Amino acid sequence: MANCKPFSVDLTQDQSGLPHYEPPPCQVACPIGTDVASYVGMIWEGKTAEALEAIAATNPLSGVCGRVCDAPCEPACRRAGADGPVAIRALKRYVLDALGPTYRLPAVAPDKAKRVAIIGAGPAGLTAAQDIAFAGYPVDLYEAQSKPGGMALWGIPDFRLPQSVVQDDIDRILQRCPGISLHLDSPLGEKVKLEDLRRSHDAVLLAIGASAGKKLGIPGDDGAHVIDGVTFLNRVNGGDRPVLPKTIVVIGGGDVAMDACRSALRLGGVEKVIVAYRRGPAEIPARRYELEAARAEGVEFLYNVAPVAVLDGDDQAVLRCKKTALGAPGVDGRRVFSLVEGSDFDLACGLVIAAVGQKAASLELARHGLMDGDRILTRASDMGTKLERVFAAGDAAFGSSTLVQAMFQGHKAAYYVLAALEGVAHPAPYRTPYRTRNVPVAQDQMWEKLPHQEPPFLGVGKPDPFSDAEAGYDARTARDQAARCYRCDTETGSADYSVKTREAIFALARVDARPADFVAATRARLARRPDPLVPGPATLDEMVFLPANLTRLVIDPYREACKTATALGAGLRLAQPMLIAGFEDAPDGVRKAVAKAIDEAGSAYVGRAALPGAAPWLQIVDRPESADPVAAAVLLRVSETEAPALPANRPGQLRGLIATWASVERVVAFALAQRVDLVVLDGSGHFGGAWADLAGAPDLSLLPRAVGLMREAGAEEAFPLIWFGGLRSGTDLAKMLALGAGAGIVDVAAGLAAGGAIAPSGLDFPAEAMERAGAGLASYLKAAASECSMMARCCGKTNVHNLEPEDLRTTSLRAQQAVGIAMAGRKKIA
Structure with missing residues (x-):
């Protein structure tokens, strides 16, 4: 790559200019890198x-895409x-509807002498x-048809x-680019010869499209x-x-098939249309929407x-x-099908429409040896x-594709054409440019509660069946x-940017905030992020809350407090979702103080032995006969080899299981079959032992x-999942609640709060810890519950249990792989 370099006319220059800009999943999913977030914010x-400027910067057919784009951005949306x-x-x-067809963007006049010829005024050629x-x-754009x-x-x-929408887009392009000369009714090989264009122009781009339909390849298809x-x-069109005849059969399942079946349904004489x-x-x-529309019609x-x-x-x-009959997926990812012998049947119909693909055809290009079957050798x-x-470029070069793929x-073709015009023999490989216009985040009090709303479906129009089948949004809905x-x-993408963003929100919400404060907050936000390819297991620090979500706190500073009440089953209702473990071998004075703090905080203790006092106790057992009748719940640790056997079902006592990665499949299946009350997920693999968190980092997956x-x-909601492993704070707990946990268990962090010190054997409690153990743990539990509540409230939630995976992002590839949440700047995990 040493010889690769950019050139003076560099289409990759459309970058944000920010040192750490990470494009959102919708922008990454868009083949042309549309700045979705900015235009939505505008x-x-x-x-x-x-x-419109943000849209048209990379999408010249903005009106067209607003109606028929396959929208790969939408399934990528978090x-x-x-x-x-x-x-x-x-x-x-x-x-485009709001601005109207007459709205124009600033024109860019040509200022160079070299000239380019483009054959084909379809999406690829126009782009x-x-x-x-x-x-x-200057560009000479040749089109075989009477309209581009x-x-x-x-x-x-x-x-x-x-x-008219297509023509509006093209009119905007031609007005914006006066250097484009459009030549209609100029088919290649008849009015336009390739050798003539090569002599008269400095570069030629072939974008003739795949405008010929393929046959079925069966007897009688002609x-x-x-x-x-x-x-x-x-x-x-x-x-x-x-x-047409009464019955039409359309063969195929892609875009052409959907358009063909719905068009046929609108023509006179048709009573039934079948898609096979x-x-x-x-x-x-x-697309799902097209299927639903066809069925509805x-x-x-x-x-x-x-x-x-x-x-x-x-x-x-x-x-x-x-x-x-369908088999395993083939090389293209689609399942291979085979014909079932003896399953023949007949469909009587008046017309068969073969929507099984398109191909390119050009005798002129074939004469120059540029065709490879039905494609241009490219x-x-x-x-x-x-x-x-x-x-x-386009369908003629690489086969049938979507509108946005053609663009x-x-x-990409324009990038390499410009490189040739500039005399750059080895340009840097083309990359989709990403840009943000740094639009402020919408401060709408209902942003989280507003539902997805599809545009109104109109169906077959009357009296004109070819009128719009879908309405647009009004201004309020948009x-x-x-x-x-x-x-x-x-x-x-910074590992600590959620904290930085939260602090910046509080600082900038002050009435005396100055421009210098905004500058300082911005610089802090753009601090250098860590290497995302670090080795080892993923950590909780590599999951962060979306800063855009966190900004919603300032929408309504008087919004009701965020609820933390947690129900782990009938009869076990806690004031907060943080449970405590680990004090099995602590001195009696510490255990007594800890029990009081847990009870006053409305929490519960998880361990093999109960603490003195009235705090709810979830007992860990290895065998069902060890269950203590005074325990609020009995948690059976499931062996990786033996089948679990539940304790006796005592009135008011919950029954649960403890699962590790090795046993989780058996545990979940058994828990669903036996209707257990709760399941503890042991991310460390050592839960139940003394200070198990010291054994190492948990497996977040x-x-x-x-x-x-x-x-x-x-x-999904048959029983609550309680997480153990690596929790230190309310923010850590909030992250696991967002991933689907109903509560979390803390041991080492709670022990340190109670005055313990890490020692070779675990945690030691010096004599003076007896005096402050209760107060220390009480403060820790209060702070953790408040912090968990604050993270949820910053995300616009009124209940910590409403946190969702969509509120999180990951900052490393290993975290993305572990929890299935996309890293900043990468595509959404399927």
Whole structure:
């Protein structure tokens, strides 16, 4: 990489400029790196023009994407796993709807002499044209059709994407980039010759698209009653409204199939539309929203079916099919299917629409040796071809993709075209640029409670069946949806940034805060973070609370106090979720003082022997017959080899199990079957011994594993999970509550608070500890409960048990792997 360097026209310059900016999951998931958090924040502030600038910086087809983008950002949203993702795509549409088609962005005039030719005015070609024009180079953009837009115009029906929206985007591009000259009705090989363009231009980019539909590849697929999905949609989008037969069968399960089936349903004469897909509902590639829309409009779905022949008749066809069986995933990640012999059946229909893929075709490029079957021979490394200064991008180069993937390829191709124009032989590899505009976090009191709201579904329009099938947001709904954003872009990734952010909030909320205070807080927030690749097990310090969530404390300083009451089963209700352990061998005076402090704090003690006094006792036993009738709960430590046997069920006494990583699967299954009251997760592997936390760092992955097992069984709240391992403070406890624990157990930290000192044998209590043990532990319990409550309240919660994984991020790769929460700047864990 020594020879790799940037060049003067560097498309990667669109960076934040912040030394520790970590792009949020939505931005990472977007192939073109859209600054989602900033434009969502601007919508909440009512700054729609600024929001469009943030969108259009990387997305020239902003209006198109606001309606039909497959929105990979939304499943990546941290709120998706809770009450639904931020409606990012719909918010993008709102911006364009609010500004209207006549709104324009500042123009960038060309100032350089070299010229570029781009063949194809689809998403990839338009994106590349805008990037190259921004860099100051004139562009000749050639389009074979009478209108620009490619498959965005000709392949997506009006009820999803009105053609006027496509034209509005293109008008904005051409107005913003006066250096682009658009040449319509200029097909490659007829009016435009590749050798002529190579002579007249300094670089050529091929973005011809994959505009030809594929056949089914079965007998009879060229019959009169069969049409490919691309041709069908092109005709409909061109204004054709034929009267079709009563029954239509669409073969396929992708975007073209969804558009084709819904379009067919809107045409005259059609009574039934069936989609036949060769895999099951879990494997169909269409977006959930598109599937739900098609079903709502009356489309029928037939899964695990593959066509084997089309028998053509005079008035209709017969589609002969076989049922399919699914096997293991193949190299592409999709499950391999096989035909079930003897499962043949026939579907009578008037028309078969084959929506099984697209391909590129060009005799002109084939004549130059640039075609490899139905694709252009293209190097993915630099988007180049075998011909010097001839590049390729889009579906014709790399196969069918989504709209936003095509735009990514347009950006990437433009980067290497500009490198060639600048004479850079070995440019640094292209990377999606990430940028933040540092928009303030929405201060909406209802930000956490506002629900996800889908745009209103309109279905088949009347009298025009091709009118919008989905409405946009009004201003109030858009603002509410924007307020829901967690604003993950405010993170720096520093291990201690949650504390820094909280301190900064308190400081900056003061009425006498000065500009210098803001500067100091910002510098502290951007302090150097530790190496995320440190070896060893993950620690609690590598999980932090989202600073954007923490800022919600200042929304309402008079908000009700955060509740800490904790129920561990019928009859065992505590004032707080922190339990104490470890004082088995402490001096009697210490044990007595500790028992009093635990009782007054509304906590409980966990151990093999009870403390003197009235504090609730959860007894640890190795055998069920050892259960003490005075214990509030009996916790059986499960052997990794023997089957557990529960203690006798005494009135009012809870029964529980203790699980380690090695036994958690058996413990959870047994606990669900026997309906135990609670389960203790021993992250250290040594719980029950003296001062077990001194044995080493806990395995944090145990808690997410247990929660996952309960979720798989459909019994996520069947019993509370109590965590042991590594807890020191209320913040540590809050983190484990967010991961799914109902309470936490502390031993060493509590022993130190009670005056103990670490010694080779564990903790020693000097004589003077007797006097302050009770007061020390009482202060510790009060502080820990307050701190846990404060972390929850800072996240906008009124109950510590409402903390969620979405309130956390990790700051190391090992923590990300252990708890399944994405590290700052990385994609969400599947």
